[in-house]
Amino acid sequence: MNHRIQLISSMIIISILVLSCDKFQPNAPTDDSLLDGPVNGLTYEQNRQFLAGDVAFNDEIFSPATGLGPIFVATSCGSCHAGDGKGTPFTTLVRFGQTDSTGNQFLHLGGPQLQNRAIPGFKTEVIPNGATSSKFTPPANTGLGFLELVSDEDILSMSDPEDSNGDGISGVPSFGYLPEFITPNSNAVVKNGKYIHRFGKKAAAYNLLHQTVNAYNQDMGITSTFTPHDVYSGFSIDPEVSDKTVRDVVFYLQTLKAPIPRSKGNGNFETGKALFTQINCSGCHTPQLKTGFSPVTSLSNKTIYPYTDMLLHDMGTELDDGYTEGFAKTSEWRTPALWGLGLSPNSQGGQYFLMHDGRAKSIEEAIMMHGGEAKKSRDSFKQLNESEKSTIINFLKSL
Amino acid sequence: MKKILTLCVFLLYMIQHTQAQIDPSLLKGITMNPKKDLLNMDAIYDRPFVSNKKAPVSLGGYVEANWQHLGTDGISDGHQLQFRRMTLFVASSISKRIKFLSEIEFEPADKEIAIEFAAVDMEFNELFNLRGGMIINPIGAFNQNHDGPKWEFTDRPLSSVAMLPATWSNAGFGIYGKKYNNNWMIGYEIYASSGFDNSIIENTENKTFLPAAKKNTERFEELPSGTPLYTTKVAIRHNKIGEIGLSYMGGIYNKWQDDGLVIDEKRSIHVFALDFNTTLPKTNTFITTECAWVNVDVPKSYSEQFGNKQFGGFLDIVQPVVKRTIAGWKDAVINIAVRMEYIDWNKGQFIDTGSNIGDHLWSIMPAVSFRPNSQSVLRLNYRIQKQTDVLGNPPSNTAGFNFGLSTYF
Numbered sequence: 001m002n003h004r005i006q007l008i009s010s011m012i013i014i015s016i017l018v019l020s021c022d023k024f025q026p027n028a029p030t031d032d033s034l035l036d037g038p039v040n041g042l043t044y045e046q047n048r049q050f051l052a053g054d055v056a057f058n059d060e061i062f063s064p065a066t067g068l069g070p071i072f073v074a075t076s077c078g079s080c081h082a083g084d085g086k087g088t089p090f091t092t093l094v095r096f097g098q099t100d101s102t103g104n105q106f107l108h109l110g111g112p113q114l115q116n117r118a119i120p121g122f123k124t125e126v127i128p129n130g131a132t133s134s135k136f137t138p139p140a141n142t143g144l145g146f147l148e149l150v151s152d153e154d155i156l157s158m159s160d161p162e163d164s165n166g167d168g169i170s171g172v173p174s175f176g177y178l179p180e181f182i183t184p185n186s187n188a189v190v191k192n193g194k195y196i197h198r199f200g201k202k203a204a205a206y207n208l209l210h211q212t213v214n215a216y217n218q219d220m221g222i223t224s225t226f227t228p229h230d231v232y233s234g235f236s237i238d239p240e241v242s243d244k245t246v247r248d249v250v251f252y253l254q255t256l257k258a259p260i261p262r263s264k265g266n267g268n269f270e271t272g273k274a275l276f277t278q279i280n281c282s283g284c285h286t287p288q289l290k291t292g293f294s295p296v297t298s299l300s301n302k303t304i305y306p307y308t309d310m311l312l313h314d315m316g317t318e319l320d321d322g323y324t325e326g327f328a329k330t331s332e333w334r335t336p337a338l339w340g341l342g343l344s345p346n347s348q349g350g351q352y353f354l355m356h357d358g359r360a361k362s363i364e365e366a367i368m369m370h371g372g373e374a375k376k377s378r379d380s381f382k383q384l385n386e387s388e389k390s391t392i393i394n395f396l397k398s399l
Numbered sequence: 400m401k402k403i404l405t406l407c408v409f410l411l412y413m414i415q416h417t418q419a420q421i422d423p424s425l426l427k428g429i430t431m432n433p434k435k436d437l438l439n440m441d442a443i444y445d446r447p448f449v450s451n452k453k454a455p456v457s458l459g460g461y462v463e464a465n466w467q468h469l470g471t472d473g474i475s476d477g478h479q480l481q482f483r484r485m486t487l488f489v490a491s492s493i494s495k496r497i498k499f500l501s502e503i504e505f506e507p508a509d510k511e512i513a514i515e516f517a518a519v520d521m522e523f524n525e526l527f528n529l530r531g532g533m534i535i536n537p538i539g540a541f542n543q544n545h546d547g548p549k550w551e552f553t554d555r556p557l558s559s560v561a562m563l564p565a566t567w568s569n570a571g572f573g574i575y576g577k578k579y580n581n582n583w584m585i586g587y588e589i590y591a592s593s594g595f596d597n598s599i600i601e602n603t604e605n606k607t608f609l610p611a612a613k614k615n616t617e618r619f620e621e622l623p624s625g626t627p628l629y630t631t632k633v634a635i636r637h638n639k640i641g642e643i644g645l646s647y648m649g650g651i652y653n654k655w656q657d658d659g660l661v662i663d664e665k666r667s668i669h670v671f672a673l674d675f676n677t678t679l680p681k682t683n684t685f686i687t688t689e690c691a692w693v694n695v696d697v698p699k700s701y702s703e704q705f706g707n708k709q710f711g712g713f714l715d716i717v718q719p720v721v722k723r724t725i726a727g728w729k730d731a732v733i734n735i736a737v738r739m740e741y742i743d744w745n746k747g748q749f750i751d752t753g754s755n756i757g758d759h760l761w762s763i764m765p766a767v768s769f770r771p772n773s774q775s776v777l778r779l780n781y782r783i784q785k786q787t788d789v790l791g792n793p794p795s796n797t798a799g800f801n802f803g804l805s806t807y808f
Contacts, residue, residue, distance in 0.1 A: 006726055014779075017800055018478075021468040024781065026796035028473020061603040068601075075605055075704060082790055089751035090703060090790065118700045120597060120653060121663035349754060349791040 032260035035142040035340050035347070036084040039257045039298040046255065046296060053252025056245045057081075062220050067240030069221040070122040070232045071115035077215065077249065080138040084256055085340070085347025087138030089358050093219065096133035101327045106131045112325065113218040115231055122232070132322035132330075135357035136201050140347070142340050144199070145254030146304045148208055149291035152189035152196045158286060158309040169283040169373045171311030174203030174334065176326040181213065181226040182206050187292070197326060198310045201356045203334035204325035208253045209246070216241055255296060258304055259340030263398035272395020275388055279380035284313055284335045284373065307338035307399060316372025319355070331372060342397030363393050438586045438634050438642060439674070440537060440575065442544035443500060443516060447774055447807045448490055459488040461807045463547040469782065469799030482507055483803075484547070486515070496522040504566070515568050526576035530590070533619070534571045536630040537588050538648040539689045540674035542567055546807070551717050551736040551768040552780050553803035556689070557760065558711030562742050563670070563691055564610040569593040569628065570619045584636040593618040594628025595652035595668055600697055600705045606744045606758055606789070607695050607705045609670075612652075624651035624665070641677025641686075648672075652695070666696040685717040703756065704789055706745030713740040717768075728771035736766040738780075745789060757791035760784065775806035 031037065038050045058078035062068035073093045074080045080091040094114040097106025104111045109128040118124045127133050155173050163170040175194035178184060184206070188195050199205035205214065209226075217227040224246055228236040263269040276282055285307040294300040312332040320331035328334075333356060341363065344352055352362050360366035370378040381389065437445050448457035463483040469475065483506065490500040501517035518532030537543050541559040545566055559565045571592025578585050595612040602611035612618070622628075632646035649669040656662060676687035690712025697707045717736040725731040745758040762784040769777045780801040785794040 014802065017779075017802075018466075018468075021800050022470070022475065024800065025468075025470030025475060025798050026472055061605045063601045063603055064597075065601065066603075075702060079605065079704065082788055082792055088749075088790055090749050092751075117702050118698075119601065120666070120698045120701060122700070124700045346793055347790070349757070350793075351754075 031257075032262045033343065033346075034083070035140055035256075035259060035343055037257050038255050039145070039296070041298040042255060042296070046251075049248055049251045050255050052245075053248035053250070056249050057252050060245075062222060062240075064119045067220075067222050069115070069117075069119045071118045071125055072221040072231075073113070073115060073117060073219045075220065077220075080219065081141050082347040084141040086140050086344045086353065087358075088348050088351075088353050089137070092135050092137045092353075092358055094127070094133050094135050095323060095325065096127050096131040098324050099132055099322060099330060100324065110231075113231075115218075115221065134201075134321035134323035137353055137356065137358035139201075139336065140340050140344070141253055142256050143258035143304070143306060143337065144208055145256065145294075145296070145299050146258055146291050146302065147198065147289075147306060147308070147310065147337065148254060149294050149299055150198075150289050150310065151187060151292045152185070153187070154289065155196055155198070155310050156189060159311050167280060167283055168376050169280070169313065171284060171309055171313050171335070171373070172332075173310075174198070174312050174326055174328055176204060176206070178206055179210065179226075182210055194327075198334070200325065201333060201336075202325040202328045203310065203312055204328070208250050212246060212250050212253065216246065254299070258306070259343065259399065261305065261339075261399055262342070263394075268391060269395055269398055272391045272398075275384070275392050276395060279384070279392075280377050281374075281381075281392075282307075283377065284309055284311070285338050286335075305339060305399070308335045311335060313374070314372040315370065315374060318369060318371030321357075338396060339399045341399055363396055364389065438577065438584055438636055439540040439543045439644060439676070440577070440586050440588055440632070440634060442546070442549075443502070443535070444490075444498075446488060446546065448488065456489055456491045459490070459807060460486050461546050461548050461805060462486075463553075463803060463805040465553045465801055465803035467553070467799065467801045469797055469801075471795050471797040475799070483553075486546070493519075513568075515566050524576070526578060528575050529572070530575060531572040532570075533568050534573065534590055534592060535566060535568045536571075536590060536592060536594075536628070536648055537632040538567065538630060538646050538670055539563060539672035539691055540644055540676065540687070541565065541689055547805035548774055548776055548807050550805075551715070551734055551766050551776065551778050552738050552764060553778055553801040553805075554764075554780070554782075556713040556715075556738070557740045557762060558691060558713055558742050559689070560610065562609065562693065562709055562711040562744065563672070564613050567613070571627070573630075582638040584634075584638075584642075586634045587632065589629075589631045591627035591629055593622050594624075594648075594650055596623040597653050599652060599668070599695060600701065605704055607693070607697060607707070607709060608744075609668075609693065623654040625656070626651045628652075639680065641675060644672075644674040646672045646674075664698075666698070668696070669694040683719050686715070687717075688712065688714040703747075703749060704745075706747060706756065706758065708746040709742070709744050710746055711740075711742035711744075713738055725769075725771070731772070732770040734766075734768045734770070736768060738762075738764040738766070740764070755791060756789060757787040758789040760786040775804070777804050778802070 061076045080087045095112045097111030098104040106128055110125040115125045159171050159173055161170050161172050174197045175191050176197045178195055184195050197203045197206045199211045205211040213226040216222040221231050222240045223237050224239045224241050230237045286309040287305055287307055289304050291302045312328050312334055314331050315333050322330050324330045354360040354366040360369055367381050446459050448459040450457035462485045465481045467479045485505045487503045492498050498520045502515040504513050504515050514533055516535050518530050518534050521529045535542055555565055569592035571590045573590030575588040596615050598611040599609050600607050602608050628650040630648040634644035636642035651665045652668045653666045655665045670693050672691040674689040678685050693709035695707050697705050715738045717734050719732050719734050721733040740762040743759040745756045747756050764780050764782045766780040784797040787794040
C-alpha cells in the first residue's frame with residue numbers, strides 16, 4: 001500500500017509539473033522592446049511565408065559548401081542585423097570607387113563593395129589606390145515594408161530642391177535606373193527613364209527586392225537568377241539561392257512590424273516632440289507618413305511614424321567621405337528613419353554606433369555630427385539647456 | 400487533467416501486472432572489467448553485458464528517452480517527446496588477452512546509425528596494450544564515459560556536445576596502459592587517428608564548431624590533411640582522493656593540398672582538457688568536472704565570427720539523499736544533483752572596437768534522479784540558461800523541464 005502511495009504521489013507531482021511547466025519558463029520581452037516580429041493580422045499563408053523568410057534571413061548560414069564567397073562580408077543576413085536591429089563596426093561594410101554621377105570607376109577592381117573577408121585559401125579584396133571609400137553600418141530592418149509603400153508622390157511632395165521655404169533644407173529624391181529584374185510600381189514617378197530609389201544610405205536601391213538581391217550578392221557572395229555574377233570571378237555562375245528564398249526574405253522584410261513607441265502620450269514625449277519640431281529636426285526627419293495600397297492588409301493605407309522623408313540631403317563637409325552611389329553627391333545622405341533608435345544598443349552590443357558608419361557613440365554625438373542642411377538644427381540643439389537636450393534625447397530613445 | 404489521471408492509473412496497472420518475458424537464467428550478467436575501482440579510460444568495458452555461456456559474444460546496450468518542455472524568451476515549442484538514442488554493445492573475448500568491443504548507436508532524430516567504437520585490444524603487458532579500429536579519442540572524461548544511465552541529467556554536457564565533439568570517434572591506432580598499486584592507479588593512452596576537417600570553421604553554426612566534423616564520414620577512409628590527429632591522455636587516481644585526467648588532442652585539420660597541389664596553408668588545432676572526479680567519503684557526494692581549451696588556427700582573412708580560442712566546461716554535483724527499498728526496489732537511490740555549465744565559443748576582442756566578443760553561454764540545471772538499481776535512472780531536470788550572441792547583445796533566456804529515463808539492458 002505504501003508503494004502505491006509513493007507511486008501515486010510521484011505521478012501527481014510529475015503531472016502538476018507537466019501541466020504548469022509554462023509557468024517555469026522565461027517571460028517574453030514586451031513587444032515594444034523588440035524590433036523583430038511580424039505586423040499584426042497576417043493570414044496563415046502570410047505567416048508561413050514570413051516564417052520561411054525569417055529562417056532564410058536569420059538561420060541560414062552560408063558556408064563555402066553552400067556558396068559563401070569566396071570573398072564576402074558576412075555569412076548570413078542575420079549576422080549584420082541581429083534581432084533586425086542596427087549593426088556594429090564588426091558588421092560594417094566598405095564601399096569604394098565612385099565620386100560622382102558618372103558611375104563607379106573601380107568596378108573592374110572589385111567595386112563597389114569591399115569584400116573584406118575570404119574563405120580559407122583565398123585573399124580578401126583591398127581598396128585600390130586612388131579609390132575613395134565610405135563605411136556603411138547596417139541599418140535596422142524594422143518597418144521597411146511600410147517605407148516601401150510610401151508613394152513616390154508623397155516623397156516628391158516633401159522635396160524642396162530650391163529651398164523655396166528658406167529653412168536651409170532642400171531635400172531631393174534619389175532618381176536612378178532600374179535593374180532588369182525590377183518591375184516598377186504602377187504609380188511610380190518616372191523622370192528621364194529614372195525612378196525614385198529609397199533604400200540604402202545613398203538611396204541607391206529602388207525597393208526591398210533590389211536591396212535584398214544586392215545584399216546576397218555583395219555581402220555574402222551568393223548568386224541568384226537576379227544577380228548571377230560571382231563577386232570573385234565576375235563570371236555568371238549557377239544560382240546559389242533560389243528565387244523563392246529571395247522572395248521569402250523580401251516578404252519577411254516587408255512584413256516586419258514597425259517599432260512601437262514606448263512613451264507616447266506622456267508629457268515628456270510631447271515636450272520632446274515639440275522641441276524636436278521647434279529646432280526643425282523634423283524638417284528632414286518627417287514624423288508622419290502614410291502608406292499606399294498593399295495586398296497585405298496590415299501594411300495597406302496606414303499612418304506611420306518613421307521620422308524620415310526618404311530624401312537625399314547635403315550634410316556638408318562633416319559627413320562627406322568622398323564616395324557616393326547612384327546620382328547622389330558625395331555629401332548627400334538619405335534621411336535615416338529614427339523609429340526604434342532607442343533599441344539600437346540591443347543589437348549593437350549594448351552601445352550606440354550611429355550615423356552612416358557608426359562613428360557616433362551616442363545620440364547627442366550623432367546630432368552634433370550633423371552639418372550642411374542640418375547645421376541650423378544642430379546649432380539650435382547646441383543652444384538648448386541640458387534639460388531640454390535630455391528631453392529631446394529621451395524622446396528620440398522612445399520612438 | 401483527466402487524461403493525465405487516466406494515464407497514471409494505466410501505468411500503475413501495468414506496473415503491477417507486467418511479468419518478465421525472458422527467462423533470466425538463460426543469460427548471465429557479466430562485466431568485461433572485473434576490477435572495482437576504475438579509471439574513466441576503463442569505462443568502455445565497465446558496462447553490464449549479458450552472455451550465454453556457450454556464445455562467444457556478450458551483448459549489452461542502453462536506451463534513452465525524454466520528455467521536455469523548454470521555452471526561450473516567452474516562446475516555447477510545447478511538449479516534446481524524444482527518443483534520443485539506443486546503443487548496442489557487442490563484446491567478445493577472442494582470447495585471454497585479445498578483446499573486441501563495439502558500440503553501435505541509433506539516433507533516429509538524426510537518421511543516424513553509427514558505429515561509435517569498434518576496436519580490438521591486444522594486451523602485451525599491463526602497461527602496453529595495442530588498440531586499433533574505430534576508437535573514441537579520449538579528450539576529456541565525458542568522451543570516455545558517456546553512457547546515458549551513468550548520468551543524472553537527460554542532456555549531455557553542453558561543452559561536450561557543442562564545443563568538443565561528444566563521442567568523437569575516428570579510425571585509428573594507439574597504445575594504452577594502466578598500473579594499479581594499492582590505492583593508486585595510473586593510466587595513459589596515445590592514439591593516432593583520423594580527425595577534423597575544414598568544417599570546423601566552414602559550417603552552418605556560424606562559429607568555430609568542432610562537432611561539425613562529426614558529419615564528415617569520409618574521415619574513416621581519408622585524412623583531409625594527410626596527417627594524423629594525435630590524442631593523448633594521462634590519468635591518475637587515488638581511491639580516497641579521486642581521479643584527475645589531463646588530455647591533449649591536436650594536429651593539422653585542413654585540406655591544404657589536393658592532388659599534389661598546395662591550396663592553402665597548413666592550419667592546426669590544439670585541444671587541452673582537464674577532468675576530475677571524486678566521491679566525498681562522509682557524504683557520498685559525487686563530484687565530476689571537466690573543462691577544455693580549444694585553439695584553432697583560423698585564417699586572419701576569415702570572419703572574426705569564427706573564434707580561434709574557446710573555453711568550456713561543466714561541474715556536476717550529485718548527492719544521494721535516500722537509499723532504501725522504494726516501491727519494491729531494493730537499495731534504490733534518490734539523488735539530488737546540479738550541473739553548472741559554461742561555454743565561450745569565441746574568446747577575444749573585436750579588432751575594430753576592442754570590446755569583448757560574445758558568443759557564450761552559461762547554464763545551471765538542478766535535478767532529481769531516482770535509481771531503482773545502478774543500471775537504470777529516471778531523472779527530472781530544470782534548465783536555466785542564458786546565451787549571448789557574438790556581438791554581446793542582451794542574452795536569450797531559456798528555461799524548462801526535462802524528464803527522462805535511461806537504462807542499460
